[in-house]
Amino acid sequence: MNEPGPAIRLDHVSKAFGTFRVLDDVSISIPRGRATVVLGRSGTGKSVTLRHIVGLLQPDAGRVFVDDAEITALSPSELAVVRQRIGFLFQNAALFDSITVAENVAFPLRRHSTLTDGEIRARALEKLAAVGLARAAESMPGALSGGMRKRAGLARAMALDPAILLVDEPSAGLDPVTSEEIDDLLVQLKAERGTTLVVVTHNIPSARRIADTMLFLHEGRVLARGTAEELERSEHELVRKFMQSEAGG
Amino acid sequence: MSGFVREVVVTRLARGGHAMTFAGRALRDIFRPPFELKETARQVYELGWRSLPLIAAAGYAVGIVMSMHTRASLERFGAEALVPAGLALALVRETGPLVCGLLLSGRVGAGVGAELGAMKVTEQIDALEAVAVDSFKFLVVTRVVACMIAMPILTAVMNFMGMLGGWTAESAVSGMGFEAYFRAAFSLLQFSDYVPGTLKTMVFGFIIAVTASYLGVHTSGGTQGVGYAATRSVVTASILMIAANVVLVRLIFFIFPEMAE
Amino acid sequence: MGSPRLALVGAFVIGGLLLFAVGLFMIGDRRLLFSEQFEIEADFGNVAGVEISTAVRLSGMPAGEVIGIEIPDAPGGRFVVRMRVREDLHSLVRTDSEAAILSDGLLGSAFIQLRAGSETAPLIPAGGALRGVDAVEIADLIAEGRETFRIAADQMVQMRADLSETFVGFEETISSTTRLVDGIGNDVQRVTGASASLVDETRGMVAEVRRVMGTVTSGQDAVESVLRETEGTMRAVRQSAEHVEDAIARFTGPDSATQRLLVEAGDVMGRAREAMADVADNTEALKRNWLFRGFFSERGFYNLDELTIDEYRTLLGDDRYAPLRIWLAADRLFETDPGGGLSLRDDAGRRIEEAMGELLQYPRNSPVVVEGYATQGEIGRRMLDALARAELVQRYVVRAFRHASGTATMALGAEAAESPSGDGRWDGVALTLFADPEQLARSGAAAAQ
Numbered sequence: 001m002n003e004p005g006p007a008i009r010l011d012h013v014s015k016a017f018g019t020f021r022v023l024d025d026v027s028i029s030i031p032r033g034r035a036t037v038v039l040g041r042s043g044t045g046k047s048v049t050l051r052h053i054v055g056l057l058q059p060d061a062g063r064v065f066v067d068d069a070e071i072t073a074l075s076p077s078e079l080a081v082v083r084q085r086i087g088f089l090f091q092n093a094a095l096f097d098s099i100t101v102a103e104n105v106a107f108p109l110r111r112h113s114t115l116t117d118g119e120i121r122a123r124a125l126e127k128l129a130a131v132g133l134a135r136a137a138e139s140m141p142g143a144l145s146g147g148m149r150k151r152a153g154l155a156r157a158m159a160l161d162p163a164i165l166l167v168d169e170p171s172a173g174l175d176p177v178t179s180e181e182i183d184d185l186l187v188q189l190k191a192e193r194g195t196t197l198v199v200v201t202h203n204i205p206s207a208r209r210i211a212d213t214m215l216f217l218h219e220g221r222v223l224a225r226g227t228a229e230e231l232e233r234s235e236h237e238l239v240r241k242f243m244q245s246e247a248g249g
Numbered sequence: 250m251s252g253f254v255r256e257v258v259v260t261r262l263a264r265g266g267h268a269m270t271f272a273g274r275a276l277r278d279i280f281r282p283p284f285e286l287k288e289t290a291r292q293v294y295e296l297g298w299r300s301l302p303l304i305a306a307a308g309y310a311v312g313i314v315m316s317m318h319t320r321a322s323l324e325r326f327g328a329e330a331l332v333p334a335g336l337a338l339a340l341v342r343e344t345g346p347l348v349c350g351l352l353l354s355g356r357v358g359a360g361v362g363a364e365l366g367a368m369k370v371t372e373q374i375d376a377l378e379a380v381a382v383d384s385f386k387f388l389v390v391t392r393v394v395a396c397m398i399a400m401p402i403l404t405a406v407m408n409f410m411g412m413l414g415g416w417t418a419e420s421a422v423s424g425m426g427f428e429a430y431f432r433a434a435f436s437l438l439q440f441s442d443y444v445p446g447t448l449k450t451m452v453f454g455f456i457i458a459v460t461a462s463y464l465g466v467h468t469s470g471g472t473q474g475v476g477y478a479a480t481r482s483v484v485t486a487s488i489l490m491i492a493a494n495v496v497l498v499r500l501i502f503f504i505f506p507e508m509a510e
Numbered sequence: 511m512g513s514p515r516l517a518l519v520g521a522f523v524i525g526g527l528l529l530f531a532v533g534l535f536m537i538g539d540r541r542l543l544f545s546e547q548f549e550i551e552a553d554f555g556n557v558a559g560v561e562i563s564t565a566v567r568l569s570g571m572p573a574g575e576v577i578g579i580e581i582p583d584a585p586g587g588r589f590v591v592r593m594r595v596r597e598d599l600h601s602l603v604r605t606d607s608e609a610a611i612l613s614d615g616l617l618g619s620a621f622i623q624l625r626a627g628s629e630t631a632p633l634i635p636a637g638g639a640l641r642g643v644d645a646v647e648i649a650d651l652i653a654e655g656r657e658t659f660r661i662a663a664d665q666m667v668q669m670r671a672d673l674s675e676t677f678v679g680f681e682e683t684i685s686s687t688t689r690l691v692d693g694i695g696n697d698v699q700r701v702t703g704a705s706a707s708l709v710d711e712t713r714g715m716v717a718e719v720r721r722v723m724g725t726v727t728s729g730q731d732a733v734e735s736v737l738r739e740t741e742g743t744m745r746a747v748r749q750s751a752e753h754v755e756d757a758i759a760r761f762t763g764p765d766s767a768t769q770r771l772l773v774e775a776g777d778v779m780g781r782a783r784e785a786m787a788d789v790a791d792n793t794e795a796l797k798r799n800w801l802f803r804g805f806f807s808e809r810g811f812y813n814l815d816e817l818t819i820d821e822y823r824t825l826l827g828d829d830r831y832a833p834l835r836i837w838l839a840a841d842r843l844f845e846t847d848p849g850g851g852l853s854l855r856d857d858a859g860r861r862i863e864e865a866m867g868e869l870l871q872y873p874r875n876s877p878v879v880v881e882g883y884a885t886q887g888e889i890g891r892r893m894l895d896a897l898a899r900a901e902l903v904q905r906y907v908v909r910a911f912r913h914a915s916g917t918a919t920m921a922l923g924a925e926a927a928e929s930p931s932g933d934g935r936w937d938g939v940a941l942t943l944f945a946d947p948e949q950l951a952r953s954g955a956a957a958a959q
Contacts, residue, residue, distance in 0.1 A: 003459065054379050083381035094376035097367070108380040156380075290519050298522045341533075402526025409529055435536040437619070439563060443533055 005034040005068065007164055007196040008053055013062035013221075015048060022048045024220035025062070035190050035208045036209040037198035039231075039242065040217035046200040047091075049217070050166045054086050055200065057080050066117040068163070084112050087162040087195075091169045093153030095141035101152045102128065102137040127155040131185060147178035154185060165189065167199040171206045204245055216242070268301075271389075271466075272459045277391045294394065296357050296458075297399030301406065307343070308407035312414020314341060320422065329423070331434070336415040337408075337434035341444050344428055345408040347494060350453035353400065354486040358461045361392055362482030366475035367466025374466065381472040389466065393458040400454030401447050408447075441505035449497045453490050460486040525599050541575055546597035549577070550634055552609035552622070552642035553588040559620030560611055566593045568624045573599050576622065591642070593622060600958060603640075604631035610643040656733050822920055823927075836865040837930050840884070840938035844899060852898050862906055862941075869943045878905040878917045878943050883936040885924045897921035899953070 008030035015023040022045040030036045039047045051057040052064050055071045062069040069082055095104050105124040109115060115123065128134050131151040136144060144152065151168065154220035157165060167186065176181040183206050189195050202208050207214060207228070214231050216239050224234045232243045319339075320332045365388060368374050377384040416430040425433075461482040468478040549905065554560075557579060566574040574595040582588055596601065604627020613620045624640070635641065826833050843858040869878060882900030884892040900919035907917055926936035 051375070056378055080381040080383075083379060086379070088376070088379035090372045090376055090379075091369055094372040096373055096376070097371075111380065111382055160380075244495050289943075290516060293519045293522065294515050298518050301522070398523065401530065402523065405526050405529040405533065408533070431536065432540075435533075435540055438537050438540075440534070440537055443537055445535075447530060 005032075006030055006066060008059055008063040010049070010062045011065065013052060013059040013064060015045070015052070015057065015059050018078070021220050023059070026217075026220065026222060027062075028215060028222065029197055030196065031213065032196055033190070033194045034212040034242065035186070035199065035210050036213045036215065037211035037219060038198065038200045038215045039204075039207060040223075041202065041242075044217045045220055046202075046217055047168055050088070050168055050198065050200055053164075053166060054083055054088055069166075072155065084108075084160055085163050087157030087160070087165040089150070089153050089157045089165065089167045089170065091172050092146075093141075093149040095144075095149055095152055095156070097139075097141055099139060100137065101133065101139050101144065104141065104152060105155045106157050110111070110158065112160060117159060124155075124159065126147075127159055128152070130158075131155045146173050150174065150178075150182055151185070154182070158189070162195070164196045164198070167197065169201055169203075170199060170210075171203040176205075179203070179206055180209070204243060238239060251264055268463050271463045272455075275389055275393050275459050275462070276455075278386055279394055281386075283386070285387050285391045288387060292391045292395030293398055296353075296360075296395045297402060300353060300385050300399065300403055303352060303356060304349060304403045305405050308349065308410030309414040309417075311344065311348055311407075312336065312340070312411035312416075313418045314414075315411070316415035316418035320418070325342045332419060333412075333415060333425075333430050333433035334435075334437040337412055338437055338442065340408050340411040340415075341438060342442050343498075344445055345411060346404050346450045346453065347491075349400065349404045349407045349456065350450060350490050350494075351487055353396070353403065353454070353456045354461075355483055357396060358457055358482040358486040360459035361458065362465045363475055363479035365389075365462055366468035366478035369466055369468045370471055370475060387460075389462040392462055393420065393455055396454035396458035397451045398454075400457075404447050404450045409433040423445045432509065441501075445501040445505060449494075449501065452493055452497060456489050456493055457486045460489055464479060540572075547574060547594045548597055548600055548636040549594055550603065550636070550638055551590050551592045552640040553590050554609075554611060554642040555588055555644045557589045557591060557611065558694075560591060560615060560622065563796065564619070565621040566595060566623055566624060568595070568599050568602055569626055570623070571599070588642070590639075591622065595624070600633060602626040603634050604628060605634050605638070606631040607634065607640050607873055608643050609640045615941060736819060811911055818918075819922055822922070825944075833944055834869065835881075835928070835940045835942045836868060837936065837940050838862070838865060838903075838938050839936075840899065843903070843938060852895075852902060854902055859910070862903060863910060865941050866907060866910070869941060878907070878941060880907065880917060880919045880927075881924055881940040881942055882919065882921045882928075883924060883940070885935055885937040889923065892923045893921050896923055899939050907941075 006029040008028075013023050013026045014021070026045075026049070028049070037047060040046050044187040048057060052059055053066065053071070055074070059072060063073070063129050066082055066086065069078075071082065072077065095101070096107065099107070101231075102124050106120045106128050109120045109123055109232065113120065123132060125137055125245060131154050132153065133148060134153050136148060136152070141149060142153065163164055163184075170182045170186065174182065186197060186199065187210060190197050197210065197232070199207070199210050209230060214224075214226065214228060214232070215222055216231060216236075216237075223236055224231055224239045227232075228243070230240055234240055234243075316332060316336050319335045320329060323329055323331055323335065365374075368388070372386065374384045377387055412431065412434050416425070416427060416433070419425045419430055420427075464478045464482045464485065468474045470477070553625045556679045560576060560579065562576055564576040565572060566576065574593055576591055577594050578592040580590040580592070591609075593609075598939075603624060607627035608625045610623050610625070611620055627634075674918070733858035804827065838861060842861060843855060844852055845855045846852055866878075880903045882896030882898070882903075884895035884899065886892065886895065897919065900921055904917050904919050924935045924937075927934055929940075
């Protein structure tokens with residue numbers, strides 16, 4: 001795990017939807033065991049970048065590497081193996097509506113582990129307890145609040161103890177307090193397990209809490225990269241202005 | 250041909266081709282492991298078992314009504330004795346499969362279209378992919394298979410309930426016994442009416458599930474898009490099914506020429 | 511997915527398959543796929559309505575189905591229909607069994623009816639061939655079935671003769687029974703041992719009559735066989751009627767214990783009378799049935815109104831009915847009263863009775879037509895006169911001879927090719943009797959003009 005080299009690498013990746021170029025020759029390296037926050041205004045390709053990493057989207061040009069495996073060149077079954085090493089927390093948690101919270105968390109385990117039913121259940125409850133949701137295990141996702149959904153989503157994303165966790169807008173739709181709790185959970189995760197975090201957000205306070213490194217995407221390109229302090233002193237006015245907006249978007 | 254027209258035609262053709270590819274993939278993946286048996290069973294429960302009350306009630310009502318109509322017509326020729334056989338023939342050959350298909354396309358088409366549409370807009374489909382599950386196999390193929398299993402069974406139920414309804418109507422008029430009625434009902438039926446008539450509903454099931462899945466999986470535009478997907482599923486699936494029925498009937502006549510007397 | 515749900519799915523799938531299988535079984539069972547069978551074949555000139563899987567019945571009982579139809583090599587050849595028949599019915603299918611194509615009512619589908627063979631004939635071997643009796647199609651009957659009609663006509667005449675005889679026999683029987691019972695008063699006659707069996711026999715007979723008439727009116731069978739069957743039954747009825755008479759004649763001595771039996775016998779006779787009334791009604795219905803209507807009006811026996819004069823004349827020339835005619839001149843029969851009304855002269859009755867006397871030596875059920883002729887006035891006048899004359903004479907005949915059912919009138923105008931006047935015309939009436947030539951030959955009477 002601690003071999004040298006980045007955990008994730010995007011190599012001259014371009015992606016367009018129709019005539020709209022979302023990513024334009026983007027090259028990114030995500031360091032292992034660190035938290036990288038991708039910043040940028042809405043519609044600048046932050047989420048698209050995340051989706052390229054798990055192969056939910058294929059680039060029009062360029063290559064994507066995860067642990068030196070070229071995602072863009074893998075067969076579906078090889079891709080499935082890589083995906084088990086990646087957790088993905090979606091913007092609205094994307095819990096499966098038709099099964100309970102505990103079953104949502106157990107779902108990846110049932111699919112990809114050789115554990116018995118009892119072990120899977122214990123593991124799911126343990127993951128839920130870790131995000132403070134042990135009591136909601138038997139609820140249906142529809143009955144949960146936004147913050148609880150997100151925590152459950154986090155528990156599911158972590159079910160297989162992935163080395164990499166991708167997080168799409170952790171604070172979207174949450175009040176500041178809840179948002180902070182989620183951020184704390186992410187930081188705690190990184191600290192305890194050395195998980196590589198890639199977080200997409202446009203919420204600056206949240207970004208500051210989580211980030212070791214930041215990337216600023218604008219019009220399909222990486223406009224700036226570095227620590228929070230470095231971005232605050234960026235040569236680009238847009239970046240500086242963005243970093244000052246405490247409330248975020 | 251103006252540029253606009255060309256664009257519309259090309260877009261339409263592309264969409265059609267896309268849908269055909271989708272259907273082809275569904276057909277191919279039915280036979281490719283891994284098989285999502287548990288999820289398929291769950292879908293058989295949702296799409297098949299839970300459609301039972303609807304199909305049974307509709308079949309019973311259709312049987313009663315058809316029996317009364319055929320009776321009224323046949324009475325004029327003094328051929329009341331043919332009522333059970335005529336009803337059974339109509340039910341088994343066409344009415345049962347088609348009514349059952351239309352009902353299921355209403356219930357399942359809307360349900361699957363809306364469910365997959367909602368899963369699409371709430372990123373649940375992406376979430377499945379992200380946990381390394383083939384969402385096509387998990388969501389689409391399971392529903393297609395479940396529909397293909399449920400349709401012939403529901404059709405058999407509908408046929409039976411239809412005859413039961415026919416018997417109810419008949420026994421009210423002529424006091425005909427249960428066993429006598431069923432014997433009379435089967436007196437003109439051939440294997441070539443019964444077997445292809447029932448099995449062709451597997452094709453209906455395929456069409457219904459694939460159409461609804463396609464429209465559901467390709468939903469865009471949030472909640473409104475979900476409603477739109479559901480409505481379009483029902484309409485498109487029904488039309489495709491009726492069109493396919495015409496082709497199937499020709500095909501069955503071709504394979505079993507004695508049916509087309 | 512809990513296990514109760516999984517169980518429901520299992521129940522759903524298995525239940526559905528079972529339901530489907532039951533349907534398959536019902537069809538297979540009907541087609542006798544699950545019982546032992548043997549194959550036979552029969553040849554037909556016409557296989558209208560027969561196809562593969564057409565039902566085969568033996569004396570009405572579902573027996574199998576058609577499995578193949580072989581096409582003849584050349585026109586005029588016969589189609590060979592191969593059938594599969596239940597093995598357990600094999601003992602009834604003999605080498606002299608016959609196969610016929612019938613249909614279930616007017617709208618019903620065709621089926622092949624096998625007639626059980628005679629007891630003395632050997633069993634038909636598997637794969638053996640039966641004689642196929644070609645179907646009597648309604649279309650054929652109407653369009654080209656002259657031969658069938660002729661046979662049916664002959665049989666109808668015969669049947670009618672038998673029926674009339676039976677009616678008379680029965681009426682006599684009933685009146686003698688009634689007389690007997692009345693005469694006894696409180697003194698109950700002893701019923702002989704034979705009378706008990708007589709009651710049963712008569713009962714059976716009545717049932718048989720009803721059954722046959724049921725067959726006749728429901729038209730389930732070919733005309734020919736209906737007629738043949740009716741004929742047979744009526745013969746049986748006649749014999750039974752004689753039996754009844756004999757038995758009643760053997761009533762002796764009073765015995766109160768047997769009174770009940772006697773009453774019962776009277777009862778049975780009452781029912782027999784009812785049955786005979788049914789026979790009459792049904793025969794009447796049969797006559798009016800559309801299938802026969804054309805036939806009867808063509809023959810003119812019962813409804814001469816619908817017969818044209820030319821048709822009637824053709825009938826007169828037909829040897830098969832050997833018409834016997836007695837010519838009576840108008841001036842010796844009729845007188846015109848001052849008001850212009852026509853009436854019989856006082857001595858006309860005697861002349862008519864003489865003429866009838868000659869005819870009555872022939873079977874009394876032979877139809878007698880009173881032909882009317884008139885030569886005065888224009889054609890319309892002549893026809894009216896002829897009709898009036900014929901009717902007057904017929905009325906007398908009916909009154910004097912109780913010969914109502916067998917008489918009819920026919921106004922023929924002036925022309926009478928065979929009249930004794932020699933000029934091809936006649937003024938008066940002719941009594942014409944249509945009789946069976948065989949009966950004529952038996953009675954030894956020469957054909958007389």
